Amino acid sequence: MKVNFAEIVISAVTPKQYPKNFLPEIALAGRSNVGKSSFINRLLKRKNLARTSSKPGKTQTLNFYLVNELFFFVDVPGYGYAKVSKTEREKWGKMIEDYLTTRKMVKAVVLLVDFRHLPTSDDIQMANFLIYYNIPFHVVFTKVDKVSKSKRQGQLQQAINALEIRDDTEYTLFSATTGEGFDKAWQVIEEAIKK
Numbered sequence: 001m002k003v004n005f006a007e008i009v010i011s012a013v014t015p016k017q018y019p020k021n022f023l024p025e026i027a028l029a030g031r032s033n034v035g036k037s038s039f040i041n042r043l044l045k046r047k048n049l050a051r052t053s054s055k056p057g058k059t060q061t062l063n064f065y066l067v068n069e070l071f072f073f074v075d076v077p078g079y080g081y082a083k084v085s086k087t088e089r090e091k092w093g094k095m096i097e098d099y100l101t102t103r104k105m106v107k108a109v110v111l112l113v114d115f116r117h118l119p120t121s122d123d124i125q126m127a128n129f130l131i132y133y134n135i136p137f138h139v140v141f142t143k144v145d146k147v148s149k150s151k152r153q154g155q156l157q158q159a160i161n162a163l164e165i166r167d168d169t170e171y172t173l174f175s176a177t178t179g180e181g182f183d184k185a186w187q188v189i190e191e192a193i194k195k
């Protein structure tokens with residue numbers, strides 16, 4: 001997709017603030033620091049549209065990025081961020097769950113998983129949640145530039161086993177640094193927003 005226009009429309013803290021133009025939404029889920037913002041920036045060829053950080057972010061908002069007046073990327077930051085209170089975490093968890101299970105415009109979830117490590121219990125929980133609610137999802141393994149080519153096949157098999165996703169679940173090996181996986185990721189997204 002040729003991106004002519006990309007802009008953050010709202011950082012929503014309550015469902016009332018979700019956009020009302022009802023375009024397809026691609027939700028990006030993953031632990032904080034997994035590379036969600038970097039994924040968005042790389043795909044949209046913008047340096048800093050989505051703010052990246054080396055520190056795990058504590059912004060608990062749903063960030064809606066409008067692309068070409070055609071669809072939204074929705075950055076769902078924050079799970080696995082331990083430094084917020086339990087109440088905060090529960091409130092946030094509920095907001096994500098409600099969004100993903102009730103929002104009709106969500107065409108697919110991109111579940112980002114750090115390829116340098118095995119999936120965490122948070123990642124596994126998220127995958128289970130998506131499977132349980134029958135929400136279509138695609139796994140994007142991030143930071144693959146950090147894993148040598150010779151280790152990738154083994155790492156991939158272990159990660160897929162750990163996530164307990166079906167063998168035919170689609171995935172992309174992605175690097176925001178090198179651009180690996182760029183075409184595949186776009187292909188998946190374009191497919192999803194047509195549905």
Ligand SMILES: Nc1nc2c(ncn2[C@@H]2O[C@H](COP(=O)(O)OP(=O)(O)O)[C@@H](O)[C@H]2O)c(=O)[nH]1
Pocket residue numbers: 030031032033034035036037038039051052053054056057142143144145146174175176177178
């Ligand atoms: N080597 C490498 N680092 C990455 C990649 N993607 C993100 N990072 C780094 O990981 C950190 C967190 O990235 P960010 O996009 O802010 O993660 P978010 O919290 O999920 O939005 C930043 O320091 C990024 O530069 C990647 O593909 N390769």
Ligand SMILES: [Mg+2]
Pocket residue numbers: 036037038050051052053057077
């Ligand atoms: Mg981010």
